[in-house]
Amino acid sequence: MKLTIIGRWGAYPAANEATSAYLLQKDDFTLLIDVGSGALSSVQNYVDVMDIDAVILSHYHHDHVADIGVLQYAWLVQSILREQDEILPIYGHAEDKEGFSNLTSENTEGIAYDPKETLEVGPFNITFLKTVHPAPCYGMRITDGESSIVYTADTSYQKEWTDFCKDVDLLIADCNFYANQDGASAGHLTSKEVGTIASEANVKELILSHLPHYGDHQQLLKEASEQFHNRIQIAEKGLVWIK
Numbered sequence: 167m168k169l170t171i172i173g174r175w176g177a178y179p180a181a182n183e184a185t186s187a188y189l190l191q192k193d194d195f196t197l198l199i200d201v202g203s204g205a206l207s208s209v210q211n212y213v214d215v216m217d218i219d220a221v222i223l224s225h226y227h228h229d230h231v232a233d234i235g236v237l238q239y240a241w242l243v244q245s246i247l248r249e250q251d252e253i254l255p256i257y258g259h260a261e262d263k264e265g266f267s268n269l270t271s272e273n274t275e276g277i278a279y280d281p282k283e284t285l286e287v288g289p290f291n292i293t294f295l296k297t298v299h300p301a302p303c304y305g306m307r308i309t310d311g312e313s314s315i316v317y318t319a320d321t322s323y324q325k326e327w328t329d330f331c332k333d334v335d336l337l338i339a340d341c342n343f344y345a346n347q348d349g350a351s352a353g354h355l356t357s358k359e360v361g362t363i364a365s366e367a368n369v370k371e372l373i374l375s376h377l378p379h380y381g382d383h384q385q386l387l388k389e390a391s392e393q394f395h396n397r398i399q400i401a402e403k404g405l406v407w408i409k
């Protein structure tokens with residue numbers, strides 16, 4: 167499968183960039199994971215918006231769903247122009263009734279996932295872990311039967327991450343705080359915690375994402391690499407991972 171980073175910022179996007187959004191592709195199937203601010207503009211560098219087959223959301227904070235409305239408009243406009251009447255499925259949890267109800271529009275359908283069950287979307291099997299965050303939020307473990315990735319979404323530390331991430335090929339982690347900061351009270355991970363999870367779970371590769379707007383990201387890399395000795399990268403717009 168092929169993962170492309172569409173947005174890597176926490177809270178709000180830096181100029182010409184986006185907050186959380188990741189494109190996961192396998193064969194002809196394209197899944198968009200979270201649709202943060204700036205995601206709709208950014209994603210069009212990599213895929214025609216009508217070629218997105220499904221969307222899945224971790225939670226309903228603005229930096230993960232801000233562009234849902236304009237994605238719906240894009241599908242409305244392009245459906246008329248192309249005389250298509252396809253419906254885009256948008257998977258989200260139903261613990262936030264208002265957030266979930268916003269997923270359904272003329273050309274999109276909100277579909278509630280049951281976090282206790284494995285969800286099949288195209289070629290992907292997705293399992294969930296409830297994160298530790300001020301709003302209900304789910305991390306995802308996604309496999310195509312050959313390789314596997316975990317996306318932590320937004321979370322502070324919990325020991326359950328170790329089992330959930332066990333032996334994955336790629337971990338994309340919330341790394342919103344530096345090692346000496348208190349990530350837990352904001353519901354996010356520090357670089358040191360991310361490195362510890364990656365190391366204890368024996369993951370093959372790590373990408374630090376949901377990045378802070380201050381400090382030097384190279385320091386996040388250095389702090390995580392004190393715990394985890396395999397390959398680590400800072401998320402960059404357009405970074406591609408293939409396995």
Ligand SMILES: [Zn+2]
Nearest residue numbers: 177227229320
């Ligand atoms: Zn966030």
Ligand SMILES: [Zn+2]
Nearest residue numbers: 225227299320
């Ligand atoms: Zn959040």
